[in-house]
Amino acid sequence: MNSILEIKNATKKFGGLIANDNITFSVQEGEIVGLVGPNGAGKTTLFNSVSGAHSLTSGQVVFNGEDITKKKPYEICKLGVGRTFQIPQSLNEMSVFENVLVAALNRHGSISVAKEHTQKVIAMCGLASFIYMHAGNLNVMQKKRLEIARALATEPKLLLLDETMAGLSGVERKEAINLIQRIKISGITILMIEHVMEVVMNVSDRVVVLTSGRLLAEGTPEEVTQNQQVINAYLGGMTN
């Protein structure tokens, strides 16, 4: 399997604060990689750098062999990187259907084809019953689901999920895991930031651990949980 995304010594400084310090790892095609780390480890900053929301201070991001470090968010999206936001950024004045339609138009010029595609994505994400509701009136779970639907509608090769599980109850979490597995089967690589250890450990193929902006460890979930550094830096407090 060739690597779909390579991050080479990515560094990001906000004035004096070093959010990401020389991070290098790669994501293989078709796998699910969990990105974990305590709050403030620079996970979302890394996501923003990859998706072009802000530029890197130094280092390089290569997607499918193409350097996307300097590219703008919409160019990166067109290349095939879909992303969700930690705090849902839905288009509040527009209906759920229109939210996803706008994303679907990314690939399909004609409205009718885009509309059919939107129907499929909405059905897949289980939002079919809220199709005419204004995005602003959805609750947190529905908004997060809408974020995923919008990212999926752009037909990405790589999907960046930013804490899509946070705040979900048991049942909702199962549905979300089920959705992610269905996405993986459809051949889309997933890189997801997640705090809910139970989900990360049994869903992701590999796990990358960040602490205070640096790469601490990388490997399969089992390797990571035994790794001593990870335990005292991050999992030490957990008594399982």
Place this chain on the structure above:
Amino acid sequence: MIIQCIFEGIVIGSILALISMGIALIWGVMNVLSFSQGEFLMIGMYLTFFFNKNLGLDPIISIPFTAVIMFALGVLVYKTLIRKALKGPILSQRLITFALSMVLVNGMLMLVTSEFRTIPKVIFTGTVDFGFLVISKEKLVPLMVSVLVTGALFLFMNKTNIGKAIRATSLNKDAEELVGIDTEFSYMLAFGIASAIAGTAGCVLSYYYYITPTVGTSFLLFGLIAVALGGFGSIFGAYIGGLLMGIVDVFAGVYFNTAFKYVAVCALFMLVVSFRPKGLFGK
């Protein structure tokens, strides 16, 4: 000649600053672009004229009275119009103030006709002629008053807790409410203070300027640009923006071309905003 230009520029700048500070206060706290600030200036001038004509008060002495009345007017306008408009879309807030300015100008026109009035005699008259620089005492008044008002506003906003509450409201309205600060009160106060400042500017301006219902409109456009130049919601920035506008206005007129002096002013504004989209001191 240059010194004379600088002096004159600062005087005009200080009046523009008074207006732009009022606009910056409202813009910063309520994110409303107030088009009626020019008309509050005009009403302030008419109040000063009224005090001068009937009670024989010099414009400076009538500043406190005008400020209080204008504060009350500002609160009244806030309570009736702006509070309801804040619930609607942002654009309709701007149009409400534009329509309000239309109502105020024409209301005053119906009340007192468009006759040009001036304040006949004032305490500080006469000029001090140094040959290269002629300082007219009438021009010193706006300079001093605007420095005093800026200082007072600065102290009020930074030192008193009401002032801090208003500044906090401008940062984040929701967080404000959670902490238990009555944002309604801060908004009302901000709007009241802004129109009081415009009223003071009216007193100062009527020292040597003519008074007619349509006098506010030309000051409004340049007050708005001065605010945008100074920076989003920063009162200090608005003051500097006003001064800068005054100086550029005079220098462009004398050394460039009087007909195009306002093109120069707008060019300066475009230059600053293209490099710093949030203005000189904007956050």
Place this chain on the structure above:
Amino acid sequence: MKNYIEANSHFIIKFLASLLVAILLPLFIKTPFPLHVMILICIWAIMGMGWNFIGGYAGQVSNGHALFYGIGAYACGIGMKNFNASPWITMWVGVIISIGVAFVLGAPLLRLKGHYFALATMAIAECGRIIFLNWNYVGGATGVDFLNKAEPGWYTLQFTSKYPYYYIFLTFVVLILLLTKGLDKSKFGYYLRAIKANEDSAQSVGINTSRYKLLAFMLSAGVVSLAGSLYANYLQYIDPSIVMPLNVSMMICLVTVMGGIGTVIGPVIGAIVLTVISEYTRATFSSISGFDLFIYGALIIIIVLFLPNGLISLFRRKQKIRILTPLEMEERMR
């Protein structure tokens, strides 16, 4: 095509009915003053719809569109006076120039947000007015009057009677209305609405926001310049204080907000109501100085306060927020 008609049947019936009224109304009007008001309604409707692309759909509120209105007017004026060119040609020259100016100004301007964008456009329109005022080639302050009786009406677009003016302007209104209707449900329309709703999230789903904002700005400049050319031919005399003052820019924005921002027929409704109120308050209350504008301002405040989404919200039921029953979901899936 069939399902297009069936889907928009509601709109098509209303559109044809109102078009019929608009065509037949002048035949019942005896004196030209109401006809003059209807011509102004067409002009303001075109301008409102033009402005709606950038202000309504894309959410970038510009207060300086009088600049393009002036360019369109002067293109026709100078074309007729110096080159004796028919307005049918110079009108499109004006549109092209306006689009060019919008393209050049758009790049720096559209980086600004909210009040800054409004103030910047206001400053630019004011500069435009001052430049035209002192530019002798375009007649400067003395303006351009091109009362030219030589060629026949259709070539010079100058008629003694008002009917041809009205019907020509009405066709332009209909064309632009259909253009707006077409764009409203198109990719362009959806993209603009997405930009208005949340520019960052729009960009993250592949919308080149700066390019679409620029396209909307150029389109609105072209349409507003068209209105300027038409009005110049009707007025047959233009000077900077008529076509480029600040309150024309504000009125363009007012017409659309009053009618209903970001909607297809909002600007037309706003144009009808505002023009009628302003012309008739001036005609009836002309004796007391300033009274007509006083009423006008007061009416605007009342409308904006009690109908924040514009007059159109009177005629349109709020979209029902309901959750589809499983049965409906099944049927929709097929």
Place this chain on the structure above:
Amino acid sequence: MNRKGKRIIRYLGISLFLIILAGGCAKDQELNQTDYSNNNKEPEINKEEETVKIGVLLPMSGAQSKAGQEVRAAMNMFVDIINENRNDIDIPLAQSEGLPNLGGKKIELVFGDLKSADTALSEAERLITSEGAVGICGLFSSANTKTAAVSTEKYGIPLMSEGTSPTLTEKGYQYFFRVFPDDTMYVEDSFKYLMELNETKQADIKTVAFISEDTEFGKNIANVEKKCAEKYGFEIVENITYSSNATNLISESLKLKKSDPDVVMMSSYISDVILYMKTFKQLNYKPKMIMGQRGGFMTSELFTALGEDAEGLCSTSAWSLDLQIPLVKQLGDLYKEEYSGGVEMIADVLKCSTDLYVLCLAINQAGSTDAEAIKEAMLNLEYPEEQLFIAGTGFEFNEVGQNTAATALICQIKDGKYRTVYPNSINAYEGLFPLPPWYEK
């Protein structure tokens, strides 16, 4: 906003809107039955109208609305003089009721608002078509004269305007008439006055500076002033155009003070005149002579706003209260006591009301309200020399509508009133040159 509330507003709104529309149309219908479907021939105004309606366009809002009210009062005075039998006033049409040649029909004024140049077009048209005006006059600037002319030329209705731009008579208007001089004559006169001062009082005026505001009024005068300055050999040291809605006029005054001309020629509206005088005073700069080209100088507010700062200001004018003609004093006092509530009659007010008066004379002489007949009568208007109340020798209109017999005069403010200083044929008062400085040292 619940649904019931919205439905009420909807019906209320629509009915209000229809009432306005219906009211407007009804008002036009019954006032005037002329049919406009075949539009290109002139409107035949049916003869049984019991009054002759004359349209008057005045600025009702904005900075000039006070002047508008003064003109309205003066026009009402002339209408009363014509309509009633006033044998104490010795001018034609005064000793009879209404227009004798039209069976004693009374004059009625219908008013329109001159808010801006483009409203002039629609208001003129409204007065002609809806109110049935047979002629249009009013307080025009050159700019709104042009737009009003679009309507009056289209419907073939006489337009009397005092817009002084010379371009108005070069447009080939058929029905345009101007009773008083245009810019060229006024500016020529002011330069002749300077020449006379150089000869009689050895004032040796050599340098001139022009300040003109940037709209039509200022621009035209600036062009004419430049031509005359070269013709009469005066050196132009400064030619300033300033924006009329400026917040301050400091840079203009500083440039003027630096160039220090002998005479400053100023064409501005009242707001700028007040501001200039105050700014000059603050810069302790008093030009030797300030020659105004009417505009703001010809307003009553100049005296109330400037008080004794206005002493010594000169202005070109077409008429002055101190003309040694008894009729002038009589009309001036009648206007002051009965019509204007104590405000003195000033030149601009008289000029517009004389327009109205001359129009009535022409209608009466033509014996009909038909425009061609009025034009005929206007071109050879008989007016007894001794009953004149304006400067000049009478009313002789050339084919482009300019009264060639009118003359201009120069007057200077002395103790709060304009006193004629030139031509000294009208036993002028001795002019004051150079002006004393602001503050006696």
